[in-house]
Amino acid sequence: MSEADTVSEKDTVSEKDTVSEKDTVSETGTVQVRLHRGIYMQQAIREAATTFADFAAFAIARDGEHYLVTIRDIDPETDGDVVAEFCNFALANTAARKRKKAA
Amino acid sequence: MVQFSPPAPQDAPAAASSPGQHAIDTVDPARASLTLSLDAGLYPIEVLYAAAYIFLDRAYVLLDREGLEGKGGRFLVRLRGKLPMNEKQLLDLSGEFGNELLSQALRRKVVKQNQKLIEEITTRAIAGAAGGALPTDFLGGDDDGMDFLDDPLGIAVPWEDKFKKKKEPEATAAAPGADEEAP
Numbered sequence: 001m002s003e004a005d006t007v008s009e010k011d012t013v014s015e016k017d018t019v020s021e022k023d024t025v026s027e028t029g030t031v032q033v034r035l036h037r038g039i040y041m042q043q044a045i046r047e048a049a050t051t052f053a054d055f056a057a058f059a060i061a062r063d064g065e066h067y068l069v070t071i072r073d074i075d076p077e078t079d080g081d082v083v084a085e086f087c088n089f090a091l092a093n094t095a096a097r098k099r100k101k102a103a
Numbered sequence: 104m105v106q107f108s109p110p111a112p113q114d115a116p117a118a119a120s121s122p123g124q125h126a127i128d129t130v131d132p133a134r135a136s137l138t139l140s141l142d143a144g145l146y147p148i149e150v151l152y153a154a155a156y157i158f159l160d161r162a163y164v165l166l167d168r169e170g171l172e173g174k175g176g177r178f179l180v181r182l183r184g185k186l187p188m189n190e191k192q193l194l195d196l197s198g199e200f201g202n203e204l205l206s207q208a209l210r211r212k213v214v215k216q217n218q219k220l221i222e223e224i225t226t227r228a229i230a231g232a233a234g235g236a237l238p239t240d241f242l243g244g245d246d247d248g249m250d251f252l253d254d255p256l257g258i259a260v261p262w263e264d265k266f267k268k269k270k271e272p273e274a275t276a277a278a279p280g281a282d283e284e285a286p
Contacts, residue, residue, distance in 0.1 A: 095153070
């Protein structure tokens, strides 16, 4: 994922799109997920984004203590919850990387 | 005999839901989701990762942290079932998560306690597999100065050569008649 992918489009995402229920799709089809920087590793998030790149467009930016992941253009024909699966992958990748580091 | 001692409170808190340590913040059967709040000072992050990892196949897991790092802060664990769940199932899921936290905390403690033993056993096993534990008889320290073709015990001599019958002189004496018949 190139640096250009990091949210320059952040401005175009309205406040309304920032959902409190982090994994629900807003009316415009854009979802923002906030992943805590002390828990999720950036590399792990990028890896998860790469995994799901065929199903949606991901942009990652720092936002205080969190990474703000903006997910757009979610493929409507995809079975399952892309956003929630993405979060699971980010967590699994983080856990795996931390375990490797500790070993 | 291996003995397991119950984990110290700071390493493995009880899975029971007490407000200060492990509490259910929200339960939403309509969305099959619930939010747990854990004391970050009691649950190491590695334990949380390990417990969350176990649930990834059954639920969508989202971790967050609020407040300061360490004591005073709290981990927020949001679990959403991949299948529809009623309230009882959600509460069961919460209890299972608490049990898994406890299990992982104990596992971590046991590994920490036995770290040196595990490393020593592993080192010996690897050394053995690499050939470091050969018996001393096979080591090349006692060179007797012999070549590999030397055979002082006659082991390499073929059986036929060793026990071959010697030719009898009478048999050769009877042969002249045969010589005469030959053209």
